[in-house]
Amino acid sequence: GENVGLHLPTLSVQEGDNSIINCAYSNSASDYFIWYKQESGKGPQFIIDIRSNMDKRQGQRVTVLLNKTVKHLSLQIAATQPGDSAVYFCAEISTGTASKLTFGTGTRLQVTL
């Protein structure tokens, strides 16, 4: 089946630095992408989303970039804080195929002091 995968399983970042978490997807029909944050023992928490007709979207301290040419998605976190430590998942939806959310493999972000 289609995969949504990540390049780096673990990312260690110093507090205050910027973080970049990457995601590759293989389903060219995907038209909607979401980044989730999951803390230990909790459910996924929505961070930011982007549609395929956009290549960049900004939120509070977070930016998502979409490169459809190479099927690549990234999440940038500015001024990373200890509270940002978690596992981050990208997820994709192909709205033409029963709208099922497919999660990538996840990246653990570790923020060091």
Place this chain on the structure above:
Amino acid sequence: GAVVSQHPSWVICKSGTSVKIECRSLDFQATTMFWYRQFPKQSLMLMATSNEGSKATYEQGVEKDKFLINHASLTLSTLTVTSAHPEDSSFYICSARTGGSWDTDTQYFGPGTRLTVL
């Protein structure tokens, strides 16, 4: 934002017994609910999709007779793990969707239920 709750948050049971997990949308009506399973250090894998008042649609490889899903109302879906075995131990997460086409905030996730089968 919308809230989805799960009960219990954790459960320990003996092998061979059945366990029921509830998923509730607290402040909205969910036409569709989803059940995911997550093993340690792995991603969420969709198990099944349930629509209120109809049979659930299971993903390939998920045994419908083992994982019984009931979506009797617009605010409640239940997942029953029948004759549980240690390999069923996992983190089960539900999500609820308000309906219509996919949009920014229409799918909300519950806090998860940790199942441990001894």
